[in-house]
Amino acid sequence: DIQMTQSPSSLSASVGNRVTITCRASQSINIYLNWYQQKPGKAPKLLIYAASSLQSGVPSRFSGGGSGTAFTLTISSLQPEDFATYYCQQSYSTLYTFGGGTKVEIK
Amino acid sequence: QITLKESGPTLVKPTQTLTLTCTFSGFSLSTSGVGVGWIRQPPGKALEWLALIYWNDDKRYSPSLKSRLTITKDTSKNQVVLTMTNMDPVDTATYYCAHRGYNWNFDYWGQGTLVTVSS
Numbered sequence: 288d289i290q291m292t293q294s295p296s297s298l299s300a301s302v303g304n305r306v307t308i309t310c311r312a313s314q315s316i317n318i319y320l321n322w323y324q325q326k327p328g329k330a331p332k333l334l335i336y337a338a339s340s341l342q343s344g345v346p347s348r349f350s351g352g353g354s355g356t357a358f359t360l361t362i363s364s365l366q367p368e369d370f371a372t373y374y375c376q377q378s379y380s381t382l383y384t385f386g387g388g389t390k391v392e393i394k
Numbered sequence: 395q396i397t398l399k400e401s402g403p404t405l406v407k408p409t410q411t412l413t414l415t416c417t418f419s420g421f422s423l424s425t426s427g428v429g430v431g432w433i434r435q436p437p438g439k440a441l442e443w444l445a446l447i448y449w450n451d452d453k454r455y456s457p458s459l460k461s462r463l464t465i466t467k468d469t470s471k472n473q474v475v476l477t478m479t480n481m482d483p484v485d486t487a488t489y490y491c492a493h494r495g496y497n498w499n500f501d502y503w504g505q506g507t508l509v510t511v512s513s
Contacts, residue, residue, distance in 0.1 A: 288457055321499040323441075330490055330503035331433075331441065337497055374441055378498035381454045383431070383443040 289313050289377050293386035299394040306362045308389045310375035315355045319379035322351055322360045325388075326371045334373075335360065365391070396420035398430075398491050398504035405510050406481050412509060416474040416491030420502075423449055423469050429494035430474040432465065434487040435506075442487075446494060447474055483511045 290313040300306050310320065318338035323331035333342045335351035338358055348363040362369055370393055375386040402414035414432070421428060431446040445465040446454045455463050464477045474491060488508045492500035 319498060323500075325441075330506055331500070332503075333499055333501050336499040336501075340497070342501070376441075376443070376499070381446070382457060383446065383454075385433075385441040385443060388440045 288382060289316060289380050289384055291375055291377055291384050291386035293373075293375055293389050295389060296387060297390040297392060299392045300365050301394045302365055302367060304365045304394075306365050306369075306391060308360045308373055308375075308391075310353075310358045310360070310386050312356045312358075312377055312379075316377045316379035318354050319377055320351070320353070320358045321376045321378060322349075323374045323376065324369075324371045325374065331374060362391075367393075396493055396502040398493060398502060400489060400491050400504045400507040402489075402507060402509065404508060405512065407513050408482055408511060410481050412476075412478045412481050412485070414476045414478075414489055414491075414507065414509075416476070416504060418472050418474070418491075418493065421493060423447075423467050423472070423474070425449055427496050430467070431492050431494050431500060432474075432476045433490045433492060433500070434485075435490070436484075436487040439487075444478075444489075445476060448494075481511045485509070486511045 320338045322335040325331040339351045372390045398418040429448045432444040447465045462479045488506040490506045493502040495501040
């Protein structure tokens with residue numbers, strides 16, 4: 288199995304801050320990395336696919352980067368609606384796996 | 395417009411078999427490249443991928459749960475069914491089905507259904 292490790296597991300930030308979340312794969316996954324946002328009681332929402340491609344309708348303050356084993360999700364200027372939990376997910380292997388999540392809280 | 399909705403029991407007893415149905419619209423599971431997956435989330439915990447079925451009936455399962463899972467599709471009914479045997483309280487979770495798009499991601503999700511395992 289390919290293991291996905293996110294860091295940090297949680298963070299506190301203020302509106303307007305720049306936030307970066309890291310996701311590491313246990314082996315190279317090329318750019319087969321997706322990011323999701325999940326708010327309490329809701330289904331996850333796809334934000335970024337193929338490491339850096341923005342899903343249609345997602346604000347441009349979200350960006351993704353990386354390849355191989357190290358990836359990042361960056362929110363350039365945190366907005367009130369961005370407080371949520373973020374998950375990475377690899378699709379390099381046909382046995383898809385998710386990271387443990389990063390909860391972004393209000394400071 | 396793609397939509398998916400999960401249905402099934404909200405409460406099952408330990409050792410019972412869980413059967414969940416995902417009913418979808420807006421796409422066909424006979425179209426090349428398309429898949430439907432199941433993902434679960436225990437209360438307060440992370441997402442866990444369970445299984446995926448493709449348009450060509452290829453199936454993939456989480457290695458840790460493979461012996462307990464079966465995924466099938468009924469293309470004519472636009473449904474995907476997941477069965478999980480020998481349910482345990484640790485299987486209490488919200489179960490989601492999702493559309494696997496052409497970019498190898500889950501781009502559309504159902505609302506989820508909470509399944510509680512308790513005697």
